[in-house]
Amino acid sequence: MTKIYRERQRSGVMPSHFNRGSKSVACRVLQALEGHKMVERDQDGGCKLTPQGQRDVDRIETAGNGNKIHDL
Structure with missing residues (x-):
């Protein structure tokens, strides 16, 4: 990061x-x-989005511009 x-x-x-x-x-x-339960610790020591976090990110993204970007 x-x-x-x-x-x-x-x-x-x-x-x-x-x-x-x-x-x-x-x-x-x-x-x-x-x-906020949007990110959780990974087994490798990193962080990953939880399903709830991914849902929130997708909702914010589609509300912002109307298009969904899958490759971040």
């Missing part, structure tokens, strides 16, 4: 480079989603 939510490091006159995003922000978001 830190690779996805990264930003550009501005170094004045030197060329810009990308830095990874903050791990604490991603961790807090996942903990909040886990508290």
Whole structure:
């Protein structure tokens, strides 16, 4: 997740480079989603959407633009 939510490091006159995003922000978001039963811990140590979480994401997505995107 830190690779996805990264930003550009501005170094004045030197060329810009990308830095990874903050791990604490991603961790807090996942903990909040886990508290709402939208995400659960995986056996491999990662996180995955629960069926309820997937249903909510699909509902929000179709309400936003009317089209459903299957390949995220």
